Amino acid sequence: MSLGPSWYFRSCRSAAAIIAAALVAGTAGAAPSGAPVSDFTLANGLELVVIPDHRAPVVTHMIWYKVGAADETPGKSGLAHFLEHLMFKGTAKNPTGHFSHAVATIGGQENAFTSNDYTAFYQRVPAEQLKTVMDFEADRMTGLQLTDKVVLPERDVILEEQSQRIANNPRARLSVQIDAALYLNHPYGKPTIGWRHEMEQLSRDDAIGFYRRFYAPNDAVVVIAGDIEPNEALKFAEDTYGKVPRHANIMPRQRPQEPTPVAVRSLTLADPRVEQPLLQRAYLVPSFATAKPSQSEALEVLAHILGNGSNSRLYRALVVDKHVAVMAGAGYDSSALDLSKFGVFGAPRPGVTLPQLESEVDAVIADVIAHGVTSEELERAKSRMIADAVYAQDNQVSMARWYGAALTTGATVNDVRQWPERIRTVTAEAVQEATRTWLDKRRSVTGYLIKDVSPQVEKKS
Amino acid sequence: MTRHLACSALGIVALLAGAPAASAMQIEKIISPSGIEAWLVREQAVPLVSLSFAFHGGSTQDDPDKSGTANLAADLLDEGAGDLDGKTYHERLENNAIEHNFQVARDNFHGSLQTLNEHRDEAFDLLRLALSAPRFETEAVERVRGQILSSLRRDTTNPNSLASRRWWEAAFPGHPYGRDSKGAPESVARITADDLRDYVRRAFARSELVVSIVGDIDAKAAGALIDRAFVGLPAKNDLKPVAIATPTGLGRRIVIDLDVPQAVVDFGGPGLARSDPDFIAGYIDNHIMGGGTFSSRLYREVRENRGLAYGISDNLIWFKRAAVVFGSTATSGDRTAEALEIIERETKRMAESGPTAVELLEAKSFLKGTYALSLDSSAKIAAQLTQIQIDNLGIDYIDRRGALIDAVTLEDAKRVAKRLYGGGMLVTVAGRPKGLASSGE
Numbered sequence: 013m014s015l016g017p018s019w020y021f022r023s024c025r026s027a028a029a030i031i032a033a034a035l036v037a038g039t040a041g042a043a044p045s046g047a048p049v050s051d052f053t054l055a056n057g058l059e060l061v062v063i064p065d066h067r068a069p070v071v072t073h074m075i076w077y078k079v080g081a082a083d084e085t086p087g088k089s090g091l092a093h094f095l096e097h098l099m100f101k102g103t104a105k106n107p108t109g110h111f112s113h114a115v116a117t118i119g120g121q122e123n124a125f126t127s128n129d130y131t132a133f134y135q136r137v138p139a140e141q142l143k144t145v146m147d148f149e150a151d152r153m154t155g156l157q158l159t160d161k162v163v164l165p166e167r168d169v170i171l172e173e174q175s176q177r178i179a180n181n182p183r184a185r186l187s188v189q190i191d192a193a194l195y196l197n198h199p200y201g202k203p204t205i206g207w208r209h210e211m212e213q214l215s216r217d218d219a220i221g222f223y224r225r226f227y228a229p230n231d232a233v234v235v236i237a238g239d240i241e242p243n244e245a246l247k248f249a250e251d252t253y254g255k256v257p258r259h260a261n262i263m264p265r266q267r268p269q270e271p272t273p274v275a276v277r278s279l280t281l282a283d284p285r286v287e288q289p290l291l292q293r294a295y296l297v298p299s300f301a302t303a304k305p306s307q308s309e310a311l312e313v314l315a316h317i318l319g320n321g322s323n324s325r326l327y328r329a330l331v332v333d334k335h336v337a338v339m340a341g342a343g344y345d346s347s348a349l350d351l352s353k354f355g356v357f358g359a360p361r362p363g364v365t366l367p368q369l370e371s372e373v374d375a376v377i378a379d380v381i382a383h384g385v386t387s388e389e390l391e392r393a394k395s396r397m398i399a400d401a402v403y404a405q406d407n408q409v410s411m412a413r414w415y416g417a418a419l420t421t422g423a424t425v426n427d428v429r430q431w432p433e434r435i436r437t438v439t440a441e442a443v444q445e446a447t448r449t450w451l452d453k454r455r456s457v458t459g460y461l462i463k464d465v466s467p468q469v470e471k472k473s
Numbered sequence: 474m475t476r477h478l479a480c481s482a483l484g485i486v487a488l489l490a491g492a493p494a495a496s497a498m499q500i501e502k503i504i505s506p507s508g509i510e511a512w513l514v515r516e517q518a519v520p521l522v523s524l525s526f527a528f529h530g531g532s533t534q535d536d537p538d539k540s541g542t543a544n545l546a547a548d549l550l551d552e553g554a555g556d557l558d559g560k561t562y563h564e565r566l567e568n569n570a571i572e573h574n575f576q577v578a579r580d581n582f583h584g585s586l587q588t589l590n591e592h593r594d595e596a597f598d599l600l601r602l603a604l605s606a607p608r609f610e611t612e613a614v615e616r617v618r619g620q621i622l623s624s625l626r627r628d629t630t631n632p633n634s635l636a637s638r639r640w641w642e643a644a645f646p647g648h649p650y651g652r653d654s655k656g657a658p659e660s661v662a663r664i665t666a667d668d669l670r671d672y673v674r675r676a677f678a679r680s681e682l683v684v685s686i687v688g689d690i691d692a693k694a695a696g697a698l699i700d701r702a703f704v705g706l707p708a709k710n711d712l713k714p715v716a717i718a719t720p721t722g723l724g725r726r727i728v729i730d731l732d733v734p735q736a737v738v739d740f741g742g743p744g745l746a747r748s749d750p751d752f753i754a755g756y757i758d759n760h761i762m763g764g765g766t767f768s769s770r771l772y773r774e775v776r777e778n779r780g781l782a783y784g785i786s787d788n789l790i791w792f793k794r795a796a797v798v799f800g801s802t803a804t805s806g807d808r809t810a811e812a813l814e815i816i817e818r819e820t821k822r823m824a825e826s827g828p829t830a831v832e833l834l835e836a837k838s839f840l841k842g843t844y845a846l847s848l849d850s851s852a853k854i855a856a857q858l859t860q861i862q863i864d865n866l867g868i869d870y871i872d873r874r875g876a877l878i879d880a881v882t883l884e885d886a887k888r889v890a891k892r893l894y895g896g897g898m899l900v901t902v903a904g905r906p907k908g909l910a911s912s913g914e
Contacts, residue, residue, distance in 0.1 A: 065518070067516060068848060069845060070845045070849050100767065112767040113768055115766075116766040116835065116839050117835050117842075118838065118839075119839045119840065119842015119844070119845075119846070120843065121765075136846050137842075138845060164780070165778060165779055167780065168779075169776055169782070170783075171805075172735065172780070172805060173783035175734045175805060176735055176783050176784070176803050179734045179735065180632060180733050284630075285630035286630075287626035287627045287629055288623045288624075288626055322559070323560060323563045332560075332612075339620060359623060398570075399589055402589060403570075406519050406521060406523075406850045407850045408849055
């Protein structure tokens with residue numbers, strides 16, 4: 013669940029656009045010509061990236077651990093995210109609440125997030141407080157202490173979070189089902205937040221065990237964006253994170269991989285709260301990390317042409333020309349350590365059935381496979397995407413997230429830097445070829461969200 | 474998965490601000506050749522220009538039978554204007570990577586623009602067309618209306634929308650503030666292209682226009698761009714007056730039945746006008762109670778100690794003619810009553826005893842320090858300057874803000890806490906809360 017330039021600055025006209033947002037997500041990088049980015053590795057293996065931005069005396073400090081929901085032991089789904097919450101519960105040196113209290117008192121902001129591939133924590137503070145938060149963060153890298161007194165209420169909190177994000181939201185419930193059907197073998201098929209019945213059983217020992225396996229300097233990337241000189245940041249890092257010993261035994265992340273997909277899959281989720289049916293499809297496609305050179309970039313350009321904005325192929329065909337949908341779009345997340353997904357969606361107009369809509373979606377894709385994209389479309393998409401890399405420079409958090417997500421999903425600082433160049437070289441042939449190769453229905457799951465009109469019994473997602 | 478603090482379905486009005494960083498930032502008041510005033514911040518680090526502007530008159534201008542008019546107009550401005558049809562207009566935006574954004578709030582129409590320096594003339598030309606010559610063609614009106622109706626239909630089973638809509642209706646019955654800016658299915662169905670034109674004609678004018686511009690641009694060029702976009706608009710707006718209102722229904726609880734695992738709870742009462750001398754004290758109290766950190770009283774009691782909810786927050790929201798304090802949380806149906814009890818207990822405690830000296834000190838420190846964070850991008854700075862102008866706080870507000878916060882005494886904070894939290898709350902709950910029914914009708 014990373015941010016990408018393609019939707020970060022975009023407004024959402026209707027709720028349907030939010031699905032596109034959820035699907036779109038990160039690219040392997042922006043590459044700001046303006047900001048000279050420094051990259052260091054400490055003796056204990058911790059990587060440090062510094063993105064200077066001196067416009068305001070503030071810094072954004074993030075630590076990204078190379079562990080996410082896809083690294084959980086089977087049966088313990090939700091553990092990576094649960095641990096993210098528990099990381100706020102204190103250490104011997106800084107008991108519960110001290111860190112947050114210190115951040116709040118200096119006027120800072122903090123938060124954390126978990127994806128399938130990474131877990132990240134960040135603070136935004138006045139520049140002169142950078143070392144203070146690095147101290148706290150280095151302390152909780154190995155010093156976390158947990159008791160049932162704090163663990164059990166927090167487990168209730170993540171269950172409430174699951175209700176809020178998934179169970180209360182029919183569209184999110186559909187996405188969960190599509191992921192589960194798309195990934196036949198890879199743990200990306202589990203919801204990041206976990207399956208509820210497994211979340212209910214997570215314990216303190218589970219969390220501590222997971223923490224000791226994965227939280228270490230040689231499994232982390234620190235990204236600092238803001239009013240700081242790289243050498244000073246390096247010195248701070250050596251004085252704080254540098255003191256934490258290297259983990260002797262960080263295992264490479266080798267998850268069970270997907271077999272070649274062979275079956276066209278479809279599913280239907282009926283929920284009594286559905287007032288707007290929805291078609292959502294996901295294709296199993298390469299990420300930047302797993303792709304051959306330029307494949308992932310071609311998929312990014314394709315996602316833009318097919319489904320970004322009101323001049324995109326899907327929107328024009330389904331919403332404007334054929335009047336079969338109120339909203340339609342596409343998205344692709346290139347930042348994943350293993351195989352990623354390419355999504356398309358459409359919300360039918362009243363009176364249009366989901367199968368009717370689906371055949372129109374298929375027709376749009378078939379047309380790209382048969383005839384490719386125009387050079388005008390290609391240029392428009394590329395210049396728009398490259399400009400987003402400049403806009404991203406206006407925002408410390410987007411810059412830091414970009415680098416963090418890339419570096420924890422198999423990309424390097426250079427990959428991020430060269431992203432505009434790689435986008436620039438995408439050809440119409442490559443886009444057509446990507447469509448033909450990857451948007452093959454046998455690689456996909458199509459989900460229908462419909463209203464459940466049967467008599468109600470109590471249900472849980 | 475983010476540790477979200479706020480889960481309110483409403484857009485919260487941009488917070489006030491004031492920071493040490495601010496002193497580094499020079500705000501110039503500029504006057505365009507045609508006489509339009511704007512605030513400018515020169516920022517040369519990134520080759521772009523961010524514009525933020527607002528017209529007075531948002532969804533308060535909607536006819537009650539046609540609520541959602543201003544919102545529909547905003548959604549249609551980039552769907553064709555002047556001699557450009559919608560497709561061409563979007564192509565021009567996209568070819569030049571120009572971002573336009575239009576949004577309607579209750580009191581104001583908000584617009585923003587972001588462009589690379591090299592395309593700024595085109596960006597402002599396109600903005601002029603959208604504001605002065607929107608086409609409102611039938612195809613586009615029906616298409617966008619369909620999108621809004623679709624989203625309104627979805628709102629009818631969304632607990633966040635249900636709780637929040639009901640709260641505002643009950644707090645401001647019959648008043649434009651009680652209606653959602655998006656409108657309702659019946660009202661949106663009735664809106665005609667003439668209604669849209671009428672709204673644009675009445676609200677889009679140079680009087681009460683607020684403009685902020687941030688970027689790699691000097692005063693002369695900025696003035697020329699502002700004229701490019703706004704000079705052709707009518708000199709005077711023609712707005713319907715809005716009556717002063719105070720939220721009603723205090724002490725009332727409204728339960729909206731919906732079969733969802735988690736109930737959404739909205740709560741609140743009268744707030745403080747932005748011009749109220751007690752505003753800053755109230756702002757600090759609210760921060761201590763439920764403002765955006767992991768240390769607020771509600772966060773600690775409801776989430777941290779008991780695991781009753783993922784998010785809980787409490788905010789001051791102010792309009793030109795009313796103000797509220799409004800909080801929101803979501804909690805499983807079998808523990809909703811418990812959560813509500815805690816919220817009521819904390820509200821009462823805050824009203825009776827106010828914050829402690831330590832809480833006050835720490836809140837002041839947070840609110841002063843955090844300001845710089847709200848001003849770290851061109852777009853954010855532009856939006857903040859627009860809000861300061863709308864609120865009439867003065868061009869030196871950012872420099873004065875720290876002292877205003879420091880001047881609040883413990884006595885002030887306690888007195889204002891009683892004002893803010895002592896008057897009872899209106900509560901709406903959407904879901905299946907065990908043991909809770911509507912009361913106090």
